[in-house]
Amino acid sequence: MTSTSTPPLRTTNAIERTRSGHRTRSGRTMRRLAGLVAASIAAVACSSGSQLAAPSTTSTAQSTKTSAPVVADCGNPVASYQPTFVLPAPNAMPAGTYLKTIQDRGKLIVGTASDVLLFSYRNPLSGQLEGFDIDVAHAIAKAIFGDPNKIEYRVINYAQRLPAITSGSVDIVADTMTINCNRWAQIAFSTEYYHAGQKVLVRSDSTATTMDDVNKGGGQRVCAAKGSTNIVNLGAYKNVMTVPVDDLTDCLVLFQQGAVDAITADDTVLKGFKAQDKYANVIGPEFSSELYGIGASLKYPELTQFVNLVLEQMRTDGSLLALNTKWLEQTTAPPAAVYGRLPAG
Amino acid sequence: MAVAAAAAAPPATAAPLPAGMRLRSLFAGTPGMLKASMAISLAAVVMFGVLAGLSSSSRRQSLISARHAAAQAVRIQQVHTSLVAADALATNAFLVGGLEPAEQRTGYENGISTAAQTLTAAANHADASDVAGLQQANAALADYTGLIESARANNRQLFPVGVAYLKQASALLLTDVLPVLDRVSASSEQRVSNAYDDSDNARYAFWISSVVVLAVLLVAKWKLSSVTRRTFNLPLVVATGLVLVAIIYGGAAMTLASSNADSARSGPYRLTTALATARIDAYAAKSAESLTLISRGNGTPFEAQWKQSYGTASAAIQSIDDPSLSSALSAYATVHVAIRLLDDSGNWDGAVAKATKFDSGSSNATFTTFAEASATRLDTAAADLDSRLADASGNLDVTLAVLFAFALLAAVAIGVAYAGRLREYR
Numbered sequence: 001m002t003s004t005s006t007p008p009l010r011t012t013n014a015i016e017r018t019r020s021g022h023r024t025r026s027g028r029t030m031r032r033l034a035g036l037v038a039a040s041i042a043a044v045a046c047s048s049g050s051q052l053a054a055p056s057t058t059s060t061a062q063s064t065k066t067s068a069p070v071v072a073d074c075g076n077p078v079a080s081y082q083p084t085f086v087l088p089a090p091n092a093m094p095a096g097t098y099l100k101t102i103q104d105r106g107k108l109i110v111g112t113a114s115d116v117l118l119f120s121y122r123n124p125l126s127g128q129l130e131g132f133d134i135d136v137a138h139a140i141a142k143a144i145f146g147d148p149n150k151i152e153y154r155v156i157n158y159a160q161r162l163p164a165i166t167s168g169s170v171d172i173v174a175d176t177m178t179i180n181c182n183r184w185a186q187i188a189f190s191t192e193y194y195h196a197g198q199k200v201l202v203r204s205d206s207t208a209t210t211m212d213d214v215n216k217g218g219g220q221r222v223c224a225a226k227g228s229t230n231i232v233n234l235g236a237y238k239n240v241m242t243v244p245v246d247d248l249t250d251c252l253v254l255f256q257q258g259a260v261d262a263i264t265a266d267d268t269v270l271k272g273f274k275a276q277d278k279y280a281n282v283i284g285p286e287f288s289s290e291l292y293g294i295g296a297s298l299k300y301p302e303l304t305q306f307v308n309l310v311l312e313q314m315r316t317d318g319s320l321l322a323l324n325t326k327w328l329e330q331t332t333a334p335p336a337a338v339y340g341r342l343p344a345g
Numbered sequence: 346m347a348v349a350a351a352a353a354a355p356p357a358t359a360a361p362l363p364a365g366m367r368l369r370s371l372f373a374g375t376p377g378m379l380k381a382s383m384a385i386s387l388a389a390v391v392m393f394g395v396l397a398g399l400s401s402s403s404r405r406q407s408l409i410s411a412r413h414a415a416a417q418a419v420r421i422q423q424v425h426t427s428l429v430a431a432d433a434l435a436t437n438a439f440l441v442g443g444l445e446p447a448e449q450r451t452g453y454e455n456g457i458s459t460a461a462q463t464l465t466a467a468a469n470h471a472d473a474s475d476v477a478g479l480q481q482a483n484a485a486l487a488d489y490t491g492l493i494e495s496a497r498a499n500n501r502q503l504f505p506v507g508v509a510y511l512k513q514a515s516a517l518l519l520t521d522v523l524p525v526l527d528r529v530s531a532s533s534e535q536r537v538s539n540a541y542d543d544s545d546n547a548r549y550a551f552w553i554s555s556v557v558v559l560a561v562l563l564v565a566k567w568k569l570s571s572v573t574r575r576t577f578n579l580p581l582v583v584a585t586g587l588v589l590v591a592i593i594y595g596g597a598a599m600t601l602a603s604s605n606a607d608s609a610r611s612g613p614y615r616l617t618t619a620l621a622t623a624r625i626d627a628y629a630a631k632s633a634e635s636l637t638l639i640s641r642g643n644g645t646p647f648e649a650q651w652k653q654s655y656g657t658a659s660a661a662i663q664s665i666d667d668p669s670l671s672s673a674l675s676a677y678a679t680v681h682v683a684i685r686l687l688d689d690s691g692n693w694d695g696a697v698a699k700a701t702k703f704d705s706g707s708s709n710a711t712f713t714t715f716a717e718a719s720a721t722r723l724d725t726a727a728a729d730l731d732s733r734l735a736d737a738s739g740n741l742d743v744t745l746a747v748l749f750a751f752a753l754l755a756a757v758a759i760g761v762a763y764a765g766r767l768r769e770y771r
Binding site: 129156252275277 | 439440441495499500501502503504505506507508509510512513640641643691693697
């Protein structure tokens, strides 16, 4: 913390300076936060060179350019694999497919979060995972086994979602995951099952009404989860200071401790935060569309096709709309399926 | 200075030897030589009294320091244990979901209040170099309890942010509190060790001064008998006897104190350290067990932590050769293995039930058996340690007074011996 030779350390010093003179309590929080920031920036630095400078320096145009990753071209990102078979009966998965492997195993292994209220969170009362994403996973398990509870959960954070799929440690990821071309390069997505948008959450006494206002405020500390599309999108706002965290809900802790001024995430997530903190407001129009899909391995397109069939059924029988109502009190129709992508090879 | 005088003494008496013939012809008319001999003998006895006294007093001081440092080490270990125990309970209670069991809450509160009180006591007894660290630990402890209360408050409203507060609290304990305690604990243990070394070194002054005073008195006696042509000079014999008794008594007392102290170190002190290590690591393992389950399916790092902590705890228990504690600890490990088996086979609910229930054969029940038995044994060992070190240093009080008294009496006897002979030359 004593060195000021590198940009990441200047960031953390800046944070500490703004808080100097406060009680030791916040000083300690700051140190923890500074540690978080330094660690994560170091992590970013390992993976992508000059990107680390983006949140800290008062941003030359160049640093933000490099911070936006090269967008892979995959055509229409929400286009998924057209199913090439009809939905098989439960416990009758076609031989030789990965579906059969799952059936034989007796459990569907689902990677998800445990702290995203409304989508995938651990209900403190029951200790069980609940939410929109969990219900979708139940529907898929039900279609495979005839029993919605034949699921083994692996609780992961945002940054672990892609690795969990590519390493084969989970069958599917149902975890507020945005479909985009960069991710299509590594994993397959189902058709879109929910349309979310990125927003920002501020203190209830804040005068900001849009993300632009937060940006204009200058030096505002904005929290976002590592490995999320949100943190990438935040790179476009050059006057804010990005505070990355491993687990999304750490943002709410830091916000309540006064260690960050705002949180940016999908409106779905922020709605969950707002429900836990009445002194917070979610402001402005969405500044980025986040289209949710179920992630699965590129190696087994039949699994993604199967999930698409299940989602199709849920659109038809109204259960997808019912989930919107149940968890988000929304009555907007779920997004329609888009197909047209061909499995590689 | 006294040592220099003592070292100078033998040459002073030996110096006349080369000129033996000349001295022999001169001695009858040299009361001055008697005076010099008396002065050297008196100086040797006084030097003995002072050095032997200082040496016993220094051993006493060292043993008192050892006792205080050992008590401080025990205190710090207790703070550490109370905190990991409280954290293990808080973490386990979260895993249950819903309302935490009342006894777990009480256990947590007791752990925190013991830790806070003991930390205050430790700060009062701390070495200057440890005070800042302990104050920092105390401040961090206040933060820790604040975070745990936020976690509970959120949990009671069914807000998942509660778990995030819990994790932050546990992380704070790991980063800001426990390392400080480890440092203070290590420095207390170092001080115990230094105090033992000092106590050990105290014997040199005693034995050196003993040898010197005896040598001086024997030479003086030989000199005097050759001057007076009498074999024995009673008062000088008495003085030598007094010094001899003082040496035997002082030597015995010092050796006894040192062997008491050594047996305290190899007995109860080693026992308290081993038991404290075992308890701290066992509680850390218990916390890790809860965290593997809270991290549902993603708990591999915590299982590695469990293995490490359990290994340390188990080795510490093996080292004190207590079969009943050893089997109590392995009974808990058996349940843990069963929990991992359930979780790894996908039966998370079964694993959680086994990890959070209190009925016999559960993780909590088997762990409590070990925790209570080891606590009882630790309390006994700590009390034993303290009383043995108190005894060892207490006995040396008397030794100091006795050594001074004997040296004084010996000085008086020497005075009498020479005064009588000198009178004959008036």
